[in-house]
Amino acid sequence: MKEAVIPAGTNLSALYRSLGADYPKFFKMDTLSKLGFLLAEMLVGEEDGRFGQREDRAVLVFSREGCIADDLHYAQSMKDFPSPALFVYTLPNIVAGEIAIRNKFAGETGAYVIDGFDGELIRELSSLAFQDKTTREILVAWIDCPSDSSWNAKAWLCNEAQINEIKAFTI
């Protein structure tokens, strides 16, 4: 199973450039979505047939803090001129959408805010995505980003046979 991790404090712009991604919208994203974008690049960026439509791939993102950092930034901006670009990211599921749009993953997209990393719960929820008979692989990510400088970001690309390994995942 392929795994990607971005240690806290990593220079995300430098990582973006090192991966050779050409996607200027990256710089407009919040930190949560940048982390999701980069984790996906690390997992599938060098695949053959990149950017072909993938009906068989789903994206599920899990976190504890959701988009709290953006919520706080946006609340701050409301004291002056609220930022429309910031408002876009005040939903925790946007990161799953960004990953799906970039990679043309047309399967289920989902974002779950849970009490903390729980491998069994993540395995259980992820396994449901395979019930649609179309999904063959899921990009599962744990991206917890309470601030723009502190995060825990890890992702896996797994098929149905590998899904049971998730409960053994650690972060």
Add this chain to the structure above:
Amino acid sequence: MNELINELKLKLIEALNLEGMTPDDIPNDAPLFGEGGLGLDSIDVLELIVLLEKNYGIRLATPQEGKNVFKSVAVMADYVAANRTK
């Protein structure tokens, strides 16, 4: 006017997170939206509306009005020069 155009370009780069771009990368008459332009989107329009109000005291009534104002940096500069309140 050239000073205002350069100022607007710097504010565009900052407000829209146009990473790696400099004022020289934005031709005065290049379209900001659509083919051959900066590739800005609908959210960027809203950011530009905020930019005008925040920096120049100009309130656009509707995003549609912005379509005329945001044709290019040169058009924006003309509009700002004619309508600014600060």
